[in-house]
Amino acid sequence: MKKAWFLVVLAGSLVASTALAKDVTLLNVSYDPTRELYQDINRAFTAQWKAEHGGDITIQMSHGGSGKQAGSVINGLPADVVTLALASDIDAISDHGLIAKNWQQRLPDNAAPYTSTIVFLVRKGNPKHIRDWPDLIKPGVQVITPNPKTSGGARWNFLAAWGYVLQQPGGTEAKARAFVHTLFQHVPVLDTGARGATNTFVQRDVGDVLIAWENEALLAQKEFGKGTFEIVAPSVSILAEPPVAVVDANVAKDGNRAVAEAYLKFLYTPQAQAIEARNFYRPRLPAVAAQYASEFPKVKTFTIDQVFGGWRKAQAKFFADGGIFDQIGPGS
Amino acid sequence: MGTRRRVLPGFGLSLGYALAYLGLVVLLPLVALAWKASGIGAAGLLHLLAAPRTQAALRLSFGGALLAALVNAAIGLLVAWVLVRYRFPGRRLLDALVDLPFALPTAVAGIALTALYAPNGWLGHGLAMWGIKVAYTRLGIGIAMVFVGFPFVVRTVQPVLAALDRDMEEAAESLGAHRGQTFMRVILPMLAPALLTGFALALARAVGEYGSVIFIAGNIPMRSEIAPLLIVQQLEEFDYAGAAALGVVMLCFSFALLIALSLLQRWSRRWAEFAT
Numbered sequence: 124m125k126k127a128w129f130l131v132v133l134a135g136s137l138v139a140s141t142a143l144a145k146d147v148t149l150l151n152v153s154y155d156p157t158r159e160l161y162q163d164i165n166r167a168f169t170a171q172w173k174a175e176h177g178g179d180i181t182i183q184m185s186h187g188g189s190g191k192q193a194g195s196v197i198n199g200l201p202a203d204v205v206t207l208a209l210a211s212d213i214d215a216i217s218d219h220g221l222i223a224k225n226w227q228q229r230l231p232d233n234a235a236p237y238t239s240t241i242v243f244l245v246r247k248g249n250p251k252h253i254r255d256w257p258d259l260i261k262p263g264v265q266v267i268t269p270n271p272k273t274s275g276g277a278r279w280n281f282l283a284a285w286g287y288v289l290q291q292p293g294g295t296e297a298k299a300r301a302f303v304h305t306l307f308q309h310v311p312v313l314d315t316g317a318r319g320a321t322n323t324f325v326q327r328d329v330g331d332v333l334i335a336w337e338n339e340a341l342l343a344q345k346e347f348g349k350g351t352f353e354i355v356a357p358s359v360s361i362l363a364e365p366p367v368a369v370v371d372a373n374v375a376k377d378g379n380r381a382v383a384e385a386y387l388k389f390l391y392t393p394q395a396q397a398i399e400a401r402n403f404y405r406p407r408l409p410a411v412a413a414q415y416a417s418e419f420p421k422v423k424t425f426t427i428d429q430v431f432g433g434w435r436k437a438q439a440k441f442f443a444d445g446g447i448f449d450q451i452g453p454g455s
Numbered sequence: 456m457g458t459r460r461r462v463l464p465g466f467g468l469s470l471g472y473a474l475a476y477l478g479l480v481v482l483l484p485l486v487a488l489a490w491k492a493s494g495i496g497a498a499g500l501l502h503l504l505a506a507p508r509t510q511a512a513l514r515l516s517f518g519g520a521l522l523a524a525l526v527n528a529a530i531g532l533l534v535a536w537v538l539v540r541y542r543f544p545g546r547r548l549l550d551a552l553v554d555l556p557f558a559l560p561t562a563v564a565g566i567a568l569t570a571l572y573a574p575n576g577w578l579g580h581g582l583a584m585w586g587i588k589v590a591y592t593r594l595g596i597g598i599a600m601v602f603v604g605f606p607f608v609v610r611t612v613q614p615v616l617a618a619l620d621r622d623m624e625e626a627a628e629s630l631g632a633h634r635g636q637t638f639m640r641v642i643l644p645m646l647a648p649a650l651l652t653g654f655a656l657a658l659a660r661a662v663g664e665y666g667s668v669i670f671i672a673g674n675i676p677m678r679s680e681i682a683p684l685l686i687v688q689q690l691e692e693f694d695y696a697g698a699a700a701l702g703v704v705m706l707c708f709s710f711a712l713l714i715a716l717s718l719l720q721r722w723s724r725r726w727a728e729f730a731t
Contacts, residue, residue: 270688327570329573
């Protein structure tokens with residue numbers, strides 16, 4: 124009996140103390156390569172919030188493959204915000220009624236505060252002379268890319284290759300199909316995630332070229348030294364826009380909407396944009412972009428809206444069960 | 456029957472408890488799986504099973520697991536024999552080593568095996584010179600499956616072998632049987648039930664293995680893609696019913712295999728009785 128009373132008092136005091144100090148815990152469910160980025164962002168945001176509003180904010184992170192993370196949120200992981208690799212994963216959460224349909228219009232720039240693109244990572248000295256997309260299907264070249272079915276980054280890779288062919292003079296769907304089909308005949312290992320593919324290329328010494336997120340390629344170059352690997356920017360690539368959104372159903376439940384929205388808006392501030400640039404994501408603000416311009420290779424990019432009519436269409440056409448990837452991917 | 460004293464109180468109570476526990480821990484998740492899978496419908500299931508990719512993945516998972524279990528049965532029997540019948544320095548250490556594949560997180564095992572067998576790894580480098588590729592091929596998948604299933608056969612055969620009466624062997628020898636005959640007609644029949652149990656466990660483990668295989672498999676559809684990876688891919692497409700259906704299919708295959716093995720075991724027990 125005594126014990127029960129003690130527990131009641133303890134629980135009561137816990138509730139009282141959290142209510143008084145207005146401490147907030149936010150859960151950000153993100154994809155794999157953003158670990159380093161959000162460590163820095165969260166530190167800056169919590170400091171700024173404390174200075175302006177008082178009260179401590181704890182931001183918890185969850186990282187994993189983008190699609191898997193979206194699945195966890197759909198199945199009840201109480202994320203306040205999601206920061207994923209591609210819009211179709213947030214669309215999927217939205218389809219389950221957890222996020223408002225117009226989420227991509229609620230924040231500037233398609234709700235993608237930072238961008239990236241798809242580049243090639245080659246071995247020192249570029250022994251296979253890889254300069255652009257057609258070089259990837261030369262005889263004897265082995266290409267490493269993860270599986271688009273399980274990796275968001277790999278879907279960007281796939282669409283970048285497809286879009287490149289379409290953008291060439293006389294480029295047609297049939298030519299794109301033939302090119303990507305041949306490209307996947309050059310893939311010896313199909314890892315499940317972007318980090319796995321990077322490891323296969325960098326640590327296991329498999330393949331001549333890795334098709335990768337620019338941020339992942341720059342990070343690999345930084346980790347292993349500039350001499351070991353070289354980044355090759357293709358003539359044309361895709362503008363990857365990793366989007367962010369507040370999970371409406373969850374913030375309505377835990378009352379975190381104000382903080383969650385402030386957190387996402389913070390990603391667009393000059394301070395946060397500089398942090399993103401230092402973590403190898405391309406900032407949206409022109410002033411910050413100009414300041415870090417020398418860090419990023421020059422690439423002509425197209426957007427998914429321009430070439431494919433948005434993620435919803437691209438997802439259904441290419442990556443759904445029985446879609447184009449299933450028809451022309453490796454083993455087909 | 457009713458008045459005899461037992462260690463555990465009451466047949467009714469202990470049976471009820473065992474059934475409730477089994478239901479809660481084993482049956483309930485399986486029922487949930489079947490329920491989720493029913494969303495796909497009969498036509499959807501047929502479509503899934505007819506896909507060449509599904510068939511290739513199932514063939515690879517079950518074929519690989521059968522081969523790996525066979526290898527484990529042979530090597531496991533040998534290791535158990537050495538551990539039980541001989542006394543040598545370091546025997547206890549060796550004995551403890553056998554369980555390591557259980558203790559290691561499967562992803563760690565996968566990464567270690569890949570590092571070893573990759574073209575730039577210790578073993579992979581040498582094998583590559585002979586033209587043998589292990590990592591990112593079916594051979595690699597088999598090696599990972601042998602690794603995770605290894606302890607089962609050793610641990611099931613070991614106690615039976617230790618309890619085996621030496622008199623029987625000596626009798627066989629004194630009756631003029633040579634070593635091969637003694638082994639085949641006296642020892643093996645008595646070990647067979649345990650060996651089959653170990654074989655079944657190793658098989659079941661390898662069929663469902665994901666973590667360690669995924670790193671060393673090339674994951675190329677139709678060639679080196681295991682069935683559990685296909686399930687994961689379906690989850691990534693938010694096709695939960697399809698993933699569950701494939702899970703149920705694997706479960707049915709496994710169940711059929713395990714039943715066949717238990718029938719074989721019953722038959723082998725009779726063989727053992729006949730032999731003695």
